[in-house]
Amino acid sequence: MIADATYIARRLQMLGEWDAALAVLAPDVEPELRAVIAVDRWFFRIEGHEEAEKAVAVLEPASPTAHLLTARLAYSRLLFRRDTRADDRAVAEAGYRAAIEGGDEKTRAWAEYHWAVLLDNIDEDPAGAVPLYETALEVATKSGDGYFESYIIRHLAPHKEPAERMAMLRRSLNLRAALGARPQTIAAQALLADNLPEGEPERAELIRIFRPGAEELHIGWLLSED
Incomplete structure (x- = not known):
């Protein structure tokens, strides 16, 4: 049961x-x-x-999962600018470091990925973020974890040249759709649309597709962009 x-x-x-x-x-x-x-x-x-x-x-406070989730909550408060705390940046980095030190290979890779996102989105430090994305991607591809790969390449794509960027965004979308990960698929449709030129028919079609899903699932950060 x-x-x-x-x-x-x-x-x-x-x-x-x-x-x-x-x-x-x-x-x-x-x-x-x-x-x-x-x-x-x-x-x-x-x-x-x-x-x-x-x-x-x-x-258990010392568990890698607790460290990782605590760090993600601190990061999210910074990202969404919701009830931020003075130590959120320090808490996020400390949690990711602790998860890397105490976790298994997959947990370490997830922590490296999330740490990269922190550096990328909060610190605006792509030079620090990209190597961490690439290290995490090695683990994802080696283990055949398409779900994890879809997250990494979604964030790694903006740091690539246009052709590779679009290929990564499309692969992220396709991986998520194949796995039946609905919120992630909707988010990938929105990001792909955002990277297509104004007036591109595919962009308009993606917007028509993802918005009803975002509304149904109440995906706050997609709805706030309308």
Whole structure:
């Protein structure tokens, strides 16, 4: 039964049904998965920060997952400019460093990726970010993890020449669509549209496609761009 609930929760998460995913998990079961889903919901909807923070607080504080999720919450407050705290930048970097030091290979790679995003989006330091993206990408491609790869190349693409950039953005979209990751696919459609020229028919078509999905799933940072 627990295994079934875990599987269902993960599938619902991939569909962007975060509330339903959390509802199928008993409060005292799979605390790491609950925390991951709660943080994921906050990142896409920009809603439920307090619930996400409470879910992370239940975890063993020294665990790599707790470090990574704590860092992501600090980063997100900076990114969304929501209830920022004076130490958010330091907390984010410290959490990523701790996850890298204590995690397995995949956890380390995810932490390196998120640290790169922090350097890229908050510090505006592409020279520091790109090597971390590339290190994480090696792990993703070696392990055949298309979901992880889709995240990395989405952020690595802007640092490439136009032809390679567009190829990366299209691959990120295709990987996400093939995996049934609906919120991520919608976000990839929006980013690809944003990188196409004004007046391009494909751009207009992508906008028509992604906006209803963004509205249905309440993807806050896409809706705020309208």
